[in-house]
């Protein structure tokens with residue numbers, strides 16, 4: 001008699017918030033006081049191996065409870081499913097979650113519900129990689145082109161990329177993959193740092209951290225801009241002075257501007273030689289990005305951390321609206337949709353420079369860039385993953401930076417697992433940190 005198949009027994013959720021707003025870490029022109037948070041999900045099974053699938057969505061504080069509720073609304077799709085089937089074909093759960101006809105009304109494929117799908121789908125991939133005893137990037141690079149393409153939902157993108165073309169791109173990407181995997185293990189994947197450039201930091205702190213970034217081996221930094229032009233001119237001059245002419249400096253407006261304003265403001269900063277301007281305007285404004293790109297050249301235009309799905313990315317590429325495509329591991333519907341986006345970027349020849357930072361976004365997205373390098377685009381030229389040196393200590397398998405490069409993860413999984421003690425301390429509002437903090441607030445108010 002064959003043994004009873006193991007199944008998913010629980011989808012547990014946690015509202016985890018870190019009090020980052022107190023140090024102005026993460027402050028930018030649109031988000032002056034973020035408390036970096038994770039709507040966190042754990043898939044538990046009745047398998048003897050004790051392995052769990054961990055995933056999360058990043059938010060910046062208030063509303064993290066809404067995000068958690070959205071994940072809870074997906075539970076019935078996952079609890080009771082066979083673990084072997086789920087892990088052999090995460091695309092099925094991805095399609096089931098996106099295809100929930102009642103929940104789909106809340107999107108479709110955008111916003112809180114879609115991010116919740118991403119958290120659950122990513123947790124499935126984490127479990128699949130742990131069971132395969134491989135880091136996720138390696139699970140993906142070892143997979144056949146046909147299987148990878150079976151994981152992609154081509155609905156709404158087939159006019160730009162067919163499954164046959166995707167197989168062709170992945171077959172071509174396999175040439176030389178073993179050599180690139182060896183290079184990756186030896187050298188890592190290039191990163192750039194945003195840590196010096198938060199809007200709330202003093203010029204002294206900006207200078208110190210910018211110099212430190214160069215000393216640490218980074219070849220690119222990024223500055224937040226868009227609140228006040230005179231301040232931005234001063235800060236860009238300060239940063240450029242600190243890093244010298246040979247280091248790239250990107251600027252990031254976090255959607256602050258109208259189209260015309262984006263062009264004027266970027267031109268006003270052009271003398272400091274910004275490499276790209278990021279999120280100049282609304283992430284939904286495809287044609288606006290195209291106009292900005294024309295208006296600010298040779299400064300490049302980058303966006304993606306708030307682009308809600310593969311369909312908008314498709315249009316940005318079709319319209320020639322961006323020079324740099326910034327995937328985010330926890331904004332869209334998880335690994336499956338990010339595979340679609342990486343394939344679209346490869347088809348259009350646009351480099352992918354992921355958004356990261358937040359809570360655990362560096363940990364996740366490094367796997368996707370490493371797959372892209374080894375088995376799809378085949379290059380790290382003009383490709384860098386954002387790096388922010390916050391909150392990594394809360395993860396079991398944190399990113400390791402060496403000479404400005406992300407070291408290739410070796411532990412099985414998606415590097416998504418948070419330390420249990422961190423979950424216990426920062427769960428909102430009952431974890432030990434928040435319980436004490438809220439009690440002292442009450443005391444102060446009395």
Ligand SMILES: [Mg+2]
Nearest residue numbers: 252278279305
């Ligand atoms: Mg950004």
